[in-house]
Amino acid sequence: MEQLLLTLKKPEQIFLNMLIFLLFISVSNSLRLVIFITLVLLIYTFLIEKGNLLKVISHFKLVIPFVVLIAIPILFALVTKNEAYDSNLYISIMLKIVSSAIVLSLAMSKYSVSFMIDGILGLGLPSVLNRVLLLTFRYYFMISEDVRIGNQALVARGLKERNPYKSIKVFGEWIGGFFLKASDHSEKVSHAMKARGYYGESSQENSIFKDKYILINSSIFIVFLISIIIIESRFAFWL
Structure with a gap:
């Protein structure tokens, strides 16, 4: 158990979990689930990561033009009440962009470039x-x-x-x-x-496929995300 907790701090584990979570955001089809993810990330950013808030905002500003462009069809559909525009689809896309940008901004503000590079090399690409x-x-x-x-x-x-x-x-x-x-x-x-004898090869000894603790942690994280999808679908069914 102690080894599993120590593995959570490894660069490759953090980078892999970030990729899994970004994939989870992209495949989420329920608007309710996307709203929930966005709210959780916002609460986490403003309450827990408030020390890095300015850095997060500076990185997040890069995606604001894309969010504004996607918000235009939403406003147009609401004002004109045109049923040809699927407002839920545009809202879902906009919130996915916001959520993904928050995740990346948190990673860039919390971890150094060398730390993220170590995480990339540790994936065994x-x-x-x-x-x-x-x-x-x-x-x-x-x-x-x-x-x-x-x-x-x-x-x-x-x-x-x-x-x-x-x-x-x-x-x-x-x-x-x-x-x-x-x-x-x-x-x-x-x-x-x-x-220096370096050609970009990642060390096979440090590859995630060789580290069982990284695979266990990632599997637990995937099961947790899948359980959220199942709970949300059950909740939507009863509604």
Whole structure:
């Protein structure tokens, strides 16, 4: 029992449970169940994870435009009372996006990038997928840092105060520099990885298929989610 509890803190266990829960959200067909999941996540975020609330909100802001676009047909259907629009379908899709975004925002605000990378490698994925995921993480933070430095340089040189049409050439050179830097950096990273004998292979000893405790915890979590679906369906039947 103690080993099962310790396994819950492993990166690969957390990452796998997150994938299972996201799949559970996506396959939920009942609007009542989707509303329940969204409310539970909101309560958990505001009451338990309130220390990371600002980080969660900053990550969640990225999906707000998609939520607004999906909310437009819902408002249109409610105002016009047009039966051709399935409001429940749009509401369900919107809440699934919100719930998934909350889960991902919580993970990104609570765990570091290196922790999530360890979780990815621990899943035992093919080496090609591991290389793609790892380089994606690396380039995201590299470009984010370059954008921050570039913004500071633009402000320091007063380029943001100029006429926008006169700054197009500057921004064009800036964007072109990103591509050149990314190409050069990718080649250096590839050589560095090969020199250290790393090709993106995950350790078979740490694979989830070799760890029975991870499989047991994931199985318990899956059974718990299935029981929620069964209880909700029974409740809907009696209603």
